[in-house]
Amino acid sequence: MKNFALKGDIIFTPTPEKFQSAQDSYIVCEDGMVSGIWKELPERFSGIRVLDYSGRLIFPGLCDLHIHAPQYSFRGMGMDMELLSWLETYTFPEEAKYGDLEYAQKAYEIFTNDLRKSATSRVNVFATIHGEATVLLMDLLEKAGMRGFAGKVNMDRNCPDYYKEKDADTSVQDTWSWYESVKDRTGIRPILSPRFLPTCSDRLMEQLKEVQKKTGLYMQTHLSENPGEVEWVKELAPWSEFYGDAYDHFGMFGNHGKTVMAHCVYSGKEERDLMSKRGVYVAHCPQSNLNLSSGIAPVRAMMEEGLHVGLGTDMAGGASLSILRVMTDAVQVSKMYWRYLDQDKKPLSASEAFYLGTKGGGSFFGNVGSFEQGCEFDAVVLNDTPIKTALDPDMEQRMERAMYLSQNEHIMAKYIHGQEVFRR
Numbered sequence: 001m002k003n004f005a006l007k008g009d010i011i012f013t014p015t016p017e018k019f020q021s022a023q024d025s026y027i028v029c030e031d032g033m034v035s036g037i038w039k040e041l042p043e044r045f046s047g048i049r050v051l052d053y054s055g056r057l058i059f060p061g062l063c064d065l066h067i068h069a070p071q072y073s074f075r076g077m078g079m080d081m082e083l084l085s086w087l088e089t090y091t092f093p094e095e096a097k098y099g100d101l102e103y104a105q106k107a108y109e110i111f112t113n114d115l116r117k118s119a120t121s122r123v124n125v126f127a128t129i130h131g132e133a134t135v136l137l138m139d140l141l142e143k144a145g146m147r148g149f150a151g152k153v154n155m156d157r158n159c160p161d162y163y164k165e166k167d168a169d170t171s172v173q174d175t176w177s178w179y180e181s182v183k184d185r186t187g188i189r190p191i192l193s194p195r196f197l198p199t200c201s202d203r204l205m206e207q208l209k210e211v212q213k214k215t216g217l218y219m220q221t222h223l224s225e226n227p228g229e230v231e232w233v234k235e236l237a238p239w240s241e242f243y244g245d246a247y248d249h250f251g252m253f254g255n256h257g258k259t260v261m262a263h264c265v266y267s268g269k270e271e272r273d274l275m276s277k278r279g280v281y282v283a284h285c286p287q288s289n290l291n292l293s294s295g296i297a298p299v300r301a302m303m304e305e306g307l308h309v310g311l312g313t314d315m316a317g318g319a320s321l322s323i324l325r326v327m328t329d330a331v332q333v334s335k336m337y338w339r340y341l342d343q344d345k346k347p348l349s350a351s352e353a354f355y356l357g358t359k360g361g362g363s364f365f366g367n368v369g370s371f372e373q374g375c376e377f378d379a380v381v382l383n384d385t386p387i388k389t390a391l392d393p394d395m396e397q398r399m400e401r402a403m404y405l406s407q408n409e410h411i412m413a414k415y416i417h418g419q420e421v422f423r424r
Contacts, residue, residue, distance in 0.1 A: 002418070003030045005045065006379060008053035010037055011399050012060050012371040016303070016355040021395040024054060029377040032418030036373050053381045053412065057395075057402060059354075060369050061121025061378030061416060062323035063361035065283035066220070066262040066312025068126045069137055069150070070095045070104075072111040075316040079291045083226040086292055086317075088160070095128045095153075096163040104133040108140050116144040117408055118321050121378040121416045122365045123148040124220050124260060124283070124312075126193050129155060129165055131178035142187040145414075145421035148365060149218060151193030152178045154208060157201045168204035175211060183215075192257075196222040197246055198232050205250035212251075218258045218364075220283075223247070224271065225263035226294045244271040244280075254278030260364060262312055263288075264302070265295040272298075272305055281308040281364050284356065286329035288317030296337045299330065300345035303352070310361020311353075324403045327353040350400040381413040382406060 005028045011021040028035040028045060041048070071091060078090045098104045115123070125141065127134035127150055134152040141150060152175060156165045165171040175192075182190050192212055194200045200208075212219060224230055224243045233243045240246035244267065247253040253274065260281040267275070267282075275282070284299050302309050311326045312318075318326065327350075334348040348356075362369020368376050384398055387405045391397075402410070413423040 003028075004049040004051065005029070005041060006051050006053060006058055006381065008056045008058040008381065009395055009398070010058045010371065011395050013351050013355040013359060014370055014372055016352040016360070019351050019354070019396045019399060023395055026050070027058065027371060027379070029415070029418045032377055034371055034373055034375045034377050037371060051413070055385065056412060057382045057384055057398060059380055059382070059399065060358045060362070060371060061380055061414065062119045062357050063122040063310055063365065063369055064120050064313050064323055065124050065260055065281065065310040065361045065364060066285055067123055067315045069108060069111050069315075070098050070128050071316035072114075073107050076319045077316070079319065081292065082228070083292045083294060083317075084228055090316075092160050092163045096160075098128040098130050098133040101132060101136060104130070104136055108137050112140040112144040112146070114321060115141075115146060116422055117411065119380045119382070119411055119414065120321070120323055121147065121380070121414065122362060122368055123150075124191065124364070125150040126220070127152055129153045129163070129171075129174075131174050134178055135181055138182055138185065138188045142185070145416055145419060147187055147416055148189070149191035149220070150188050151191040151220060154192075154194040154204060155199035156204050157199060159199050168201050168207055171204055172207040172211065175208070179211075179215065179217070190217060192217045192219040194219075194221050194252070196229070197243070198229065198236060202250070205252060209251040209256065212256045216257055218260075219252060220260045221247070221252075221262070223261035223264050224266040225289070226292070227266065230266050242268065242271045244274055248274060248278070254280040258364065262314060263294065263297065265289055265297045267298070272302060272307060276305055276307050279308065281310060281361075283312035283314075283361070284309055284330060285312040285314035285318060285326070286333040287320060287326060288312075288314035290329070290333065291319065292317050296333045296341065298337065298342075298345065299334060299348065300337070308360070308363065309356055310364060311357045322408070323357045324406060327357045327403050330356060350403065351396075354399065354403065377415060377418045379415045380411060383410050383412050386410060
């Protein structure tokens with residue numbers, strides 16, 4: 001479909017403060033972009049194809065700023081462990097298997113098929129250190145109709161010998177080879193993905209900076225997730241003032257391309273100030289931070305300070321693929337932050353959490369995550385009628401209930417950049 005309209009109960013968040021809704025209305029897609037929302041279709045759209053979803057919620061496709069595709073196989077396992085021991089016990093052994101393309105094909109097909117049927121439209125995906133398997137993942141993501149970024153992981157120290165790149169030079173050479181094979185893609189684009197500073201040598205970080213300067217690639221990694229990790233970075237980079245300063249020292253903190261840092265649970269004011277200055281995005285992953293006993297990120301402070309904040313599932317630290325679930329997790333942990341850490345930082349509202357999962361994170365991918373005119377047309381249709389109630393909720397209340405109560409089977413259709421990806 002090139003030009004079409006969806007009819008239904010339309011809801012989105014142009015700003016974090018409140019939902020904007022249009023009941024029993026039309027939203028028009030022209031050439032993959034939002035043309036507008038109308039109660040009655042204007043004459044110029046007479047004859048346009050209309051998909052009638054009357055009585056169903058229509059909202060922007062959701063944006064997952066941080067997810068590990070190879071970890072999907074062991075979601076829901078090891079949730080009684082902390083980050084570093086969890087990596088050693090589950091993550092590294094599983095990711096090492098992706099050197100076998102037959103295994104990678106099997107596992108990534110499960111992941112991408114489930115992702116296609118979810119409410120997620122845009123993703124930032126970590127793969128593994130294996131270039132061929134990363135290309136395979138990108139192929140499958142594009143076949144599933146998804147858009148966003150995926151990256152071959154870099155790591156040459158402080159990881160098991162069975163899952164470690166030979167050295168920094170080899171890591172970068174393999175990254176160049178992978179990049180050359182995928183650089184012209186427009187659906188799932190390449191992104192630099194050093195795992196995190198503890199597993200990347202100084203030489204590797206310096207060389208990845210040069211790759212970024214030459215290519216303009218975006219970059220994704222982890223920052224200040226766990227107290228043990230933060231202390232480890234102090235030992236590895238004693239000259240740095242804080243964790244983010246170490247990335248900045250290597251020119252990998254938004255210096256040469258758009259950057260997203262996952263977690264930022266222990267990002268203090270100095271670190272947040274530098275993130276703001278560099279335009280670094282925060283991928284808030286509340287479920288993962290609970291599961292791995294990491295803590296609660298100061299999201300309200302980040303929003304007040306003007307940082308770019310979106311949401312991430314952090315599969316498999318997070319056990320759910322649903323960004324709707326992550327929205328509710330974000331609200332819940334913000335209440336705990338307010339109650340136990342800082343009563344000046346009020347909890348997130350439903351509209352604020354929804355904004356983070358749509359337009360807030362969506363801006364990393366472009367003009368994405370809203371239904372304002374000129375945005376890319378990413379839309380999800382959700383049937384909330386099976387979520388029974390004796391009340392007569394308004395649209396905002398219906399959307400909040402859907403955030404808390406809906407399941408994947410309630411999703412009727414998904415459109416990404418105007419293309420139908422999934423329809424029941």
